[in-house]
Amino acid sequence: MTMAHTVCHIITKLELGGAQQNTLFTVSHLDPAKFRPVLITGEPGLLDDEARKLAGVEFHQIPSLVRGIRPLSDLRALLALAWLLRRIKPAIVHTHSSKAGILGRAAAWLAGVPVIIHTIHGFGFTRYQRAIVSRAFIALERLAAKVTTRFFAVSDVNRQLGVEIGLFPESRCAVIRSGVDVVTIQRLEVDTTAKKRELGLEPGRPVVGMVAPMKPQKAPMDFVRVAARVAKKKPETQFLFVGDGELRQDMEAEIVRLDLAKSFRLAGWRRDVPAIMRCLDVFVLTSLWEGLPRVYLEALASGVPVVGTRVDGAAEVVRDGINGYLLAPGDVQGLAERVLALLANPTLAADMGRRGESLPPEFDIHDMVRRHEQEYERLLARIVHEGSSRNR
Numbered sequence: 001m002t003m004a005h006t007v008c009h010i011i012t013k014l015e016l017g018g019a020q021q022n023t024l025f026t027v028s029h030l031d032p033a034k035f036r037p038v039l040i041t042g043e044p045g046l047l048d049d050e051a052r053k054l055a056g057v058e059f060h061q062i063p064s065l066v067r068g069i070r071p072l073s074d075l076r077a078l079l080a081l082a083w084l085l086r087r088i089k090p091a092i093v094h095t096h097s098s099k100a101g102i103l104g105r106a107a108a109w110l111a112g113v114p115v116i117i118h119t120i121h122g123f124g125f126t127r128y129q130r131a132i133v134s135r136a137f138i139a140l141e142r143l144a145a146k147v148t149t150r151f152f153a154v155s156d157v158n159r160q161l162g163v164e165i166g167l168f169p170e171s172r173c174a175v176i177r178s179g180v181d182v183v184t185i186q187r188l189e190v191d192t193t194a195k196k197r198e199l200g201l202e203p204g205r206p207v208v209g210m211v212a213p214m215k216p217q218k219a220p221m222d223f224v225r226v227a228a229r230v231a232k233k234k235p236e237t238q239f240l241f242v243g244d245g246e247l248r249q250d251m252e253a254e255i256v257r258l259d260l261a262k263s264f265r266l267a268g269w270r271r272d273v274p275a276i277m278r279c280l281d282v283f284v285l286t287s288l289w290e291g292l293p294r295v296y297l298e299a300l301a302s303g304v305p306v307v308g309t310r311v312d313g314a315a316e317v318v319r320d321g322i323n324g325y326l327l328a329p330g331d332v333q334g335l336a337e338r339v340l341a342l343l344a345n346p347t348l349a350a351d352m353g354r355r356g357e358s359l360p361p362e363f364d365i366h367d368m369v370r371r372h373e374q375e376y377e378r379l380l381a382r383i384v385h386e387g388s389s390r391n392r
Helices: 018-029 048-052 071-088 098-110 131-145 156-164 182-187 192-198 220-233 248-257 273-277 294-301 312-316 332-344 346-356 365-391
Strands: 005-011 035-041 058-061 092-096 115-120 150-153 173-175 207-211 238-242 264-268 282-285 306-309 324-327
Touching: 005 018, 005 071, 005 098, 005 365, 018 035, 018 294, 018 365, 035 048, 035 071, 048 058, 071 098, 092 098, 092 365, 098 115, 098 131, 115 156, 115 365, 150 156, 150 365, 156 173, 156 312, 182 273, 182 294, 207 220, 207 273, 220 238, 220 248, 220 332, 238 273, 248 264, 273 294, 282 294, 282 332, 294 306, 294 346, 306 332, 324 332, 332 346
Parallel strands: 005 035, 005 092, 035 058, 092 115, 115 150, 150 173, 207 238, 207 282, 238 264, 282 306, 306 324
Antiparallel strands: none
8 A cells, every 4th residue: 555645835824815725725635545735834824723624634833934024034934844844754845925935945955855846826026026126036036946846837927937037947837727616616506685785785786896915916905996986987886895904004094085985895804705706796806916816716707707907827817808807907097997898788797707607627626636636646756766767
């Protein structure tokens, strides 16, 4: 009987986001006959308790692993990770997110882990940073790439960028989508009238919504400004934001300033996003950068047309004019005009929603796990083969 290989996933923070939710799904759905999953995370997050309760998943938390750049804390995190990995002795370390990606791969190398994988859920360097900061992040990624056995990217755009900046040749990176449970979403039965009332919405009025953390990357203030333009032309429209974060007070002030308090609801973090999607007439996402937004997939699988920003892999799932509209990040006026066009033409919105439901299999979360398992097995077999060759 073959012993299960230990696979250790490392992620910086288990907040309510696509990368985090899909990491939890992966470690809890790997074939237990083949793999023994371990999950390591850093600073406290909303999903920590859920992670601790996952059956068959060994969970560890390293509080010094934080998102911000803190040299002493980062050094402590690196040493703690390396010590833990030496004790666990995984066959594979699989990292997610920028900070865990850098420190986790370095620690895995120090611990002598034979297979080191990193998933690119979008890069930590962006055009919105100062040039010196962006160059520093790219330099760190290049260093970490030297000890990385294999890369996964959630979008073709991210893989191509990695090739262009010299992180890896195309052959060292596979595109594995950050999927959703399409069948479960589409079979979900929702009493939308009751759900809208629960959310503080009036059932008979249109709803435009966004789901995201309230942080600069997601540009939630742009959503408030889109809402103001839509409300001016279609005052019966209601707006719903699901999520929370550092920009909440700024959003609340802007909602009041733009006289939207009666029509705008801040729902905070919710675990019933698929049910909430059924309450929306239009889904909006104003992000400045992404890998491939998982919420686009949730909206499309729910039959809701998308109006969003053309960031990284967005165009690989949202087909402009077919199942939604994509505009440049920061184009508040353009986003508002597309939302108004869909609200004014329910038939067009319904047609777009139906087209969105036909997601290719590669965007299914079960396919994502199968692809991971196939890659793990292939890489482990290669290690065994190389070891046998050296011993001849």
